[in-house]
Amino acid sequence: MTYQEAVDYIAGIPKFTKKHSLEHTREFLRRLGNPAVDRKVIHVAGTNGKGSVCAYLQAILMAEKKRVGFFTSPHLVSVNERIRIDNVPINDEQFTETFDVVLKAAETMEASGWGHPSYFEFLFGMGMKAFAGTDVEYIILETGLGGRLDATNSVEHPKLTVITSISLDHTEILGDTIEQIAAEKAGIIKRGVPVFFDGSCPEASGVIHRIAFENEAPCREISNHAYEIQEVTRKYIAFSRVNAYDRDVIIQVPICGCYQVMNAEIGLCAAEYLLEGEAIHEERWQEAIRTLRWEGRMERIAPHMVIDGAHNPGAVVAFVESMKALRADEGEGPVILFSAVSDKKYEQMIEYLCRNLNVKAFVVTEVEDRRRVPAEELAKVFHKYTEKRVICEAKVLEALRAAEDERGEDTDIYCLGSLYLAGMIKAAI
Structure with a gap:
């Protein structure tokens, strides 16, 4: 097949198959020759931040001249983005x-x-097969959904497991409480394999500690006491680590979301564990983080436009916190361009934005996905919670033009609500 025929085939997989058990995925990998079974696998799950943690860890390992395979999802523009070798x-x-x-x-x-195999299972098989054909030493696997039943959990002997921030998302599949969702995410914990996790949520932390104890897995909880934020600007956030060795070292995160400091700290802790006993170069780590670009996460794609992948209530709360830390909602406030898919709690996201963020106007649009929420429906929800101007444009290009017209000279546009939206805007720009 040609490349385009291969892409079209993969895109059509959901029409004729469904998700399978982990034993099915293990059989799939066996038929592929158990690719990359000899590599050091870091398995990462979580509701928000898992892609960013993977990106920080990848950057640090590469700074130490390690070759790294990275399987991630979703992609923003090209499906090739899901399978990366040295980024x-x-x-x-x-x-x-x-x-x-x-x-x-x-x-x-x-x-x-x-x-x-399902769409995700097929791409996971492609990722592992692609990595096997190289000399990558480390493979970073980002779960697709949940953890316990995710295809990536078919890898039985990872070097390390990592669990990032946990909040309510995919509740129809994972459960409608933090504890239930945490249990699904903690399903990646393996007997005797260390787990590092974001300890910001007490309900989730209790579940992760329990499951780690049951599996005799060494457990490292990372709290917000592990670092101190020193400076917040529109271009970076600077922080120091709260330990005797690194207290005077200032690390700059080039993604202007305050939540990214925790993600960077988790990446640093994971790298310290993985590289224990080896010579490390602290200045390389600082430079790797300072220069990192992670698409779709508070990413400034034009002087006046930022796209963020916030697509669930927890991520929207973090987005608003970052906006306030940046004082981006002062004066008239920004223009918000928003879209969502139907299986997300979009009304909860919209309500939080309206009640907690000062904006000049909202622009709503539709993503190109079968689960898209009609722009008119989104506009109705916004009108329930705000008296600010709400502009409805079903086509993304028209929505971008409307946001440009609305912003004036000094106002920024922030685009959020769906990673599909982020990808469509990047492709358009």
Whole structure:
């Protein structure tokens, strides 16, 4: 197949198959030759921040001249983004060659009655096969949804597991309490394998401690007492680590979300564990974090435009906190461009934005996805909670133009509510 035919085939997988058990995924990997089983795997789960933690950890390992494979989701523009080697998405030729091998394994599974792998399972198989063809030492796996039943959890012997911030999301699948969701995320914990986690939420922390104890897994809780924020600007956040060794070292995070300091700290702690006993170069770590770019996370894509992947209530709370720390809601406030998909708690997100953020206007639009919420429906919800101007444009390009017209000369535009929206805006820009 050509590259485009391979992309089209993968995009069509949801039409004829469904998610399977972990045993199905393990059988899939066996038919692929158990690719990359000999590498050091770091498995990362969480509601928010898991992609960012992966990105920080990848940057630090690369700064120490380690080769790193990274399987992430979703992609913003190209599906190749999900499979990275040393932070470079595999090229179209690599993608197509790997696809051909994985497709044959998928077809043999289907022919023998196992069923064709799902969209995510197929791409996960491609990722592991692509990594196996290189000399990567470390593989960072970001879970797709949950943890316990996620295809990435078919890897039975990771080097380290990491759990980031936990809040309510995918409640129809993972449970409607923090404790239930934490239990699903903590399903990645393996017997005897250390787990590092964000200890900001007491309800989640209790569950993670319990499951780690049951699995005899060494447990490292990282709280917000582990660091001190020193400076917040529109270009970076500076923090110091609260320990005797690093207290005087200032680290700059180039993503202007206050929550990113915790994510960076988790990445630093994970790297310290992984590289224990090796010579490390602190200045390289600082530079790796300072120069990191993680697309779609408080990313300034134009002098007056920022896109953020906040797509659930917890992420929106963090977004608002960052806006206030930046004083971005002072004066007239920003223009907010918003869209969402139907399986997210979009009314809760909208209510929080309206009640807690001073804005000049809201612009609502629709993403290109079967789960999209009509712009008119979003506008109705906004009108319930705000008296500010609400502009409704179903087409993203028209919505961007409307936001530009509304912002004036000195106002920023912040785009959030869906990673699909972030990807569409990046493609348009």
